[in-house]
Amino acid sequence: MTLTEEQKAxxxxxxxxxxxxxxxxxxxxxxxxxxxxAGGKAKGDxxxxxxxxxxxxxxxxxxxxxxxxxxxxxxxMSYEEAMERLTTMGRASIRDLVEFSEHDMGKDExxxxxxxxxxxxxxxxxxxxxxxxxxxxLTAGKEGIKLKxxxxxxAIKQLxxxxxxEAPKKNEHTIKGLPSLEDLFGTKK
Numbered sequence: 001m002t003l004t005e006e007q008k009a010x011x012x013x014x015x016x017x018x019x020x021x022x023x024x025x026x027x028x029x030x031x032x033x034x035x036x037x038a039g040g041k042a043k044g045d046x047x048x049x050x051x052x053x054x055x056x057x058x059x060x061x062x063x064x065x066x067x068x069x070x071x072x073x074x075x076x077m078s079y080e081e082a083m084e085r086l087t088t089m090g091r092a093s094i095r096d097l098v099e100f101s102e103h104d105m106g107k108d109e110x111x112x113x114x115x116x117x118x119x120x121x122x123x124x125x126x127x128x129x130x131x132x133x134x135x136x137x138l139t140a141g142k143e144g145i146k147l148k149x150x151x152x153x154x155a156i157k158q159l160x161x162x163x164x165x166e167a168p169k170k171n172e173h174t175i176k177g178l179p180s181l182e183d184l185f186g187t188k189k
Contacts, residue, residue: 092134
């Protein structure tokens with residue numbers, strides 16, 4: 001996160017301990033952990049009370065409030081990001097992600113070949129990690145590894161709804177028991 005000039009000024013107004021404390025908070029620490037990790041000297045139950053006092057400090061509050069919008073804004077997925085992820089899910093196929101092969105494992109007791117089917121992620125997946133977003137489920141069980149992709153049709157349908165590609169839907173409503181327009185406004189003209 002890049003700080004604005006106002007945010008830098010608010011940050012500079014903090015003590016060394018407060019600077020480390022707010023940095024730990026912004027990195028996801030809880031208040032007591034942030035106090036400890038910032039180098040606070042309190043021990044035991046005193047850690048929680050000192051952390052609570054520090055977070056209520058006017059300068060700390062002002063700085064945290066100034067960065068709160070950006071932190072929340074960064075946490076919320078943008079329209080464009082949602083479109084990109086849905087597009088990846090809609091376009092991805094199993095052959096984009098993995099390659100299959102068979103290996104001769106030897107012979108069984110009857111002399112028949114033992115063939116084992118195997119798969120591995122393609123190198124392109126390592127180069128384009130966004131393709132991994134298309135994976136809905138990856139589990140290992142007694143039958144081997146199960147790989148399930150997100151439903152491409154659902155992703156495409158959701159994209160169509162978001163982009164307004166669907167034909168308008170006609171909705172008709174009939175309300176019984178109300179006076180007609182002629183009753184309200186007089187006779188037809």
